[in-house]
Amino acid sequence: MQTHIKMHTKNLDFFYGDFQALDQVSIDFIENRVTALIGPSGCGKSTYLRCLNRMNDLIAGIRVKGLAMLDNDDIYDPSIDVVTLRRQVGMVFQKPNPFPKSVFENIAYGLKVNGMKDKAKITRIVEKSLKQAAIWDEVKDRLNESALGLSGGQQQRLCIARALAVAPEVLLMDEPASALDPIATQKIEELITELSSKLTIIIVTHNMQQAARISDRTAFFYMGKLIEVNDTDTLFTKPELKQTEDYITGRFG
Amino acid sequence: MKRQVIDKGVHSGFLLIALFSITALFLIVVFLFIEGIPILDHVSIKEFVFGKYWYPTDDPADFGILSLILGSICVTLLSGIMAIPLGVMTAVYLAEIASPKVAEIVKPIVELMASMPSVVIGFFGMVVVAPFIQQVFDIPVGLNMFNASLMLAFMAVPTICSISEDAIFSVPVALKEASFALGATHFETIVRVIIPASLSGICTAVILGLSRAIGETMVVLMAAGGAAMIPGSIFDPVRPLPASIAAEMAEAPFGGEHYHALFAIGIVLFVFTFMFNLLADYVSYKFRQVGEASL
Amino acid sequence: MIKQRLIVQKVCFSFLKIAALLNGAALAVILYFIISRGWRAISWEFLSQAPRDSMTAGGILPCIVGTMALCLVTIFVALPIGVASAIYLNEYASQGKLVRFIRLGINNLAGVPSIVFGLFGLAFFCIVLKMGVSAASGGLTLGIMTLPVIIGASEEALKSVPNTYREASLAMGASKWQTIRKVVLPVAFPGIITGSILGISRAAGETAPIMYTGAVFFTPDLPASILDEVMALPYHIYVLATAGTQIEATRHLQYGTALVLIVLVFGMNLSAIILRSKIRKNLRI
Numbered sequence: 001m002q003t004h005i006k007m008h009t010k011n012l013d014f015f016y017g018d019f020q021a022l023d024q025v026s027i028d029f030i031e032n033r034v035t036a037l038i039g040p041s042g043c044g045k046s047t048y049l050r051c052l053n054r055m056n057d058l059i060a061g062i063r064v065k066g067l068a069m070l071d072n073d074d075i076y077d078p079s080i081d082v083v084t085l086r087r088q089v090g091m092v093f094q095k096p097n098p099f100p101k102s103v104f105e106n107i108a109y110g111l112k113v114n115g116m117k118d119k120a121k122i123t124r125i126v127e128k129s130l131k132q133a134a135i136w137d138e139v140k141d142r143l144n145e146s147a148l149g150l151s152g153g154q155q156q157r158l159c160i161a162r163a164l165a166v167a168p169e170v171l172l173m174d175e176p177a178s179a180l181d182p183i184a185t186q187k188i189e190e191l192i193t194e195l196s197s198k199l200t201i202i203i204v205t206h207n208m209q210q211a212a213r214i215s216d217r218t219a220f221f222y223m224g225k226l227i228e229v230n231d232t233d234t235l236f237t238k239p240e241l242k243q244t245e246d247y248i249t250g251r252f253g
Numbered sequence: 254m255k256r257q258v259i260d261k262g263v264h265s266g267f268l269l270i271a272l273f274s275i276t277a278l279f280l281i282v283v284f285l286f287i288e289g290i291p292i293l294d295h296v297s298i299k300e301f302v303f304g305k306y307w308y309p310t311d312d313p314a315d316f317g318i319l320s321l322i323l324g325s326i327c328v329t330l331l332s333g334i335m336a337i338p339l340g341v342m343t344a345v346y347l348a349e350i351a352s353p354k355v356a357e358i359v360k361p362i363v364e365l366m367a368s369m370p371s372v373v374i375g376f377f378g379m380v381v382v383a384p385f386i387q388q389v390f391d392i393p394v395g396l397n398m399f400n401a402s403l404m405l406a407f408m409a410v411p412t413i414c415s416i417s418e419d420a421i422f423s424v425p426v427a428l429k430e431a432s433f434a435l436g437a438t439h440f441e442t443i444v445r446v447i448i449p450a451s452l453s454g455i456c457t458a459v460i461l462g463l464s465r466a467i468g469e470t471m472v473v474l475m476a477a478g479g480a481a482m483i484p485g486s487i488f489d490p491v492r493p494l495p496a497s498i499a500a501e502m503a504e505a506p507f508g509g510e511h512y513h514a515l516f517a518i519g520i521v522l523f524v525f526t527f528m529f530n531l532l533a534d535y536v537s538y539k540f541r542q543v544g545e546a547s548l
Numbered sequence: 549m550i551k552q553r554l555i556v557q558k559v560c561f562s563f564l565k566i567a568a569l570l571n572g573a574a575l576a577v578i579l580y581f582i583i584s585r586g587w588r589a590i591s592w593e594f595l596s597q598a599p600r601d602s603m604t605a606g607g608i609l610p611c612i613v614g615t616m617a618l619c620l621v622t623i624f625v626a627l628p629i630g631v632a633s634a635i636y637l638n639e640y641a642s643q644g645k646l647v648r649f650i651r652l653g654i655n656n657l658a659g660v661p662s663i664v665f666g667l668f669g670l671a672f673f674c675i676v677l678k679m680g681v682s683a684a685s686g687g688l689t690l691g692i693m694t695l696p697v698i699i700g701a702s703e704e705a706l707k708s709v710p711n712t713y714r715e716a717s718l719a720m721g722a723s724k725w726q727t728i729r730k731v732v733l734p735v736a737f738p739g740i741i742t743g744s745i746l747g748i749s750r751a752a753g754e755t756a757p758i759m760y761t762g763a764v765f766f767t768p769d770l771p772a773s774i775l776d777e778v779m780a781l782p783y784h785i786y787v788l789a790t791a792g793t794q795i796e797a798t799r800h801l802q803y804g805t806a807l808v809l810i811v812l813v814f815g816m817n818l819s820a821i822i823l824r825s826k827i828r829k830n831l832r833i
Contacts, residue, residue: 087721095712098716110720113720162720274699275650278657280668285671288667346561365814365817366575370754372753375786380799475786499759502670
């Protein structure tokens with residue numbers, strides 16, 4: 001089967017001041033596949049994820065070395081518009097973070113800031129995004145109510161819908177289910193599997209069963225280094241390195 | 254790309270506006286000096302600061318502000334003696350002892366104290382407190398250093414209290430719990446752990462409170478008595494620096510010696526409060542609590 | 549032994565409580581005198597007419613209007629500059645020398661004595677900028693004085709906006725300015741307004757900065773433009789209480805004016821305090 005590399009990094013280093021948080025990380029992300037990043041807390045997986053849409057730029061005193069590419073564009077090239085990049089590479093956060101606006105306005109926000117003025121079109125995309133995120137039936141009668149009134153799981157699916165509205169090519173997810181109960185988590189997981197037919201998804205998770213359930217490929221991080229990356233089935237059943245095996249069998253981490 | 258350009262422009266715009274405060278401060282200093290320095294054509298700095306006689310309208314005039322400086326210092330110190338214990342004690346009470354319900358009532362009271370217009374406090378000192386202390390202490394005039402200090406204390410307490418309270422409140426709970434776990438009573442914990450841990454914040458509060466007192470105008474203008482002489486007792490009338498400026502600016506001809514002398518007093522007053530503020534900034538920056546390891 | 553320590557604690561706590569109560573008592577005493585002696589002066593005539601008979605009778609309408617005019621100019625100066633400064637400090641600036649320099653400026657501006665602001669306003673606005681004694685000069689002077697309060701309050705309001713809102717907006721391809729304008733400012737708005745009310749109420753009660761820049765002893769007409777001189781409530785109290793020939797005879801007018809000023813200032817403060825406690829409750833949910 002033909003595979004296209006949607007995004008990749010090569011020898012990526014990342015520094016907070018003098019502290020090196022990532023060391024020579026190289027991963028290829030295949031188009032329309034789910035890649036999970038796993039590893040113990042503080043291993044750099046979230047930092048790595050936030051390098052991919054340059055969310056780390058918000059922190060003072062950081063430095064990036066090496067290559068990070070989206071298709072054929074170096075995303076750290078000075079000529080790259082970071083605002084456009086973030087529209088192409090969307091993000092869903094650990095805790096649901098809807099704006100204190102109505103459900104409708106939350107989804108429409110990304111469209112409006114990107115210059116869309118056609119009301120009918122906005123309405124159409126809002127509905128489509130909510131349907132894609134499998135939350136349309138739950139909120140279609142309360143589009144004008146505050147998004148803060150939704151349950152935690154609904155809020156997170158709303159945030160996914162919000163990210164989908166601007167039609168990103170890649171979706172980054174930073175432990176999107178860690179603040180949710182098991183039922184809400186299951187819904188999010190189903191959603192991720194469904195979305196992966198049209199979208200490249202990169203997801204950070206601390207839950208290995210989750211990684212095994214939803215991802216096509218898995219990358220294992222430890223102490224700022226990429227230890228191993230492979231097809232999920234292979235990585236979990238026949239890891240190449242002892243370190244990986246120790247982690248996935250629960251001997252440390 | 255267009256949005257990026259807008260963003261850059263907006264950023265620079267905000268930076269320019271943010272520089273406004275420091276520019277204003279700079280302009281204040283510049284104008285104080287432009288209008289104040291010419292007095293040095295008539296007196297030396299030493300004569301001005303240490304001269305005992307302030308007769309600005311005599312001919313030849315005397316421009317010595319020692320009595321005004323001492324008036325300011327005495328009034329401020331006396332108000333500090335009253336306001337510091339009261340302010341810090343109230344802060345301890347609010348942060349440590351009062352139930353949330355009581356605190357919810359007392360805090361707005363302190364805030365309302367802070368928002369009381371100074372002219373009303375001065376007025377109150379003049380028409381209510383002055384006759385009262387005249388009677389109680391059997392003295393000829395009620396408008397004096399004691400009266401003004403009392404009124405100034407009322408104004409300094411809210412500053413001292415609210416900043417101290419923030420400092421006390423930010424002492425890590427772990428320290429408190431450690432002390433409790435060793436069998437200390439709540440009061441012993443407050444005296445031996447909480448107050449030492451928040452001392453830099455309390456010091457900042459005291460400095461800023463006194464800085465507010467020394468710069469306050471209306472209270473000392475209306476309640477201090479206004480005599481430009483070195484006070485011998487707390488019941489002597491005094492004429493602190495701000496009172497002099499406020500009272501005499503109306504009668505000082507524009508551009509004359511007296512006018513320049515009043516701006517020079519402004520410089521002295523500014524220097525006082527500027528030093529207070531730098532000191533407060535230094536104390537809070539240098540001795541700021543770093544984690545839990547600053548005891 | 550432990551009993552003794554607990555007794556010490558009880559006694560000392562009582563002292564602390566007395567200290568706290570003393571503040572309330574002091575405020576109550578002042579309010580009692582102003583209200584009990586001032587309310588008799590208050591009448592429709594007092595609020596709606598100009599002073600008559602060399603200010604020994606009549607009302608204080610020009611003072612109320614003058615104080616409002618000064619406050620309006622103050623808001624126009626201090627609110628935009630203050631909020632913009634806070635946005636820069638909280639949203640754009642990274643920690644560094646420039647920011648520390650700007651903060652030092654703001655802190656010291658906050659500490660400048662009110663009479664020094666008055667001197668500056670006189671020398672700069674009235675004389676150099678040729679605005680004379682006017683609502684504009686007085687309001688500008690008050691505006692600069694109020695600036696640190698508004699910056700502080702706005703910064704606090706901006707800080708209380710959860711960072712996740714900013715991240716979510718940026719992650720959707722909004723620019724920084726769009727994020728601030730459409731997400732951060734709307735959330736921070738109530739807090740900014742609360743702080744601004746507190747700042748303006750302080751300006752409304754100030755006397756020293758306007759004595760020689762904006763307020764005059766007496767003017768028979770209401771201000772027609774911001775370049776007119778005005779009467780103001782705080783200055784009116786000072787003038788009546790110290791500079792007239794009829795100080796004793798106008799005592800009731802002094803108390804009345806003080807009462808009006810306190811109602812104005814406290815009214816603004818109380819509404820701000822109530823608004824703020826409501827915001828805090830909303831944020832907790």
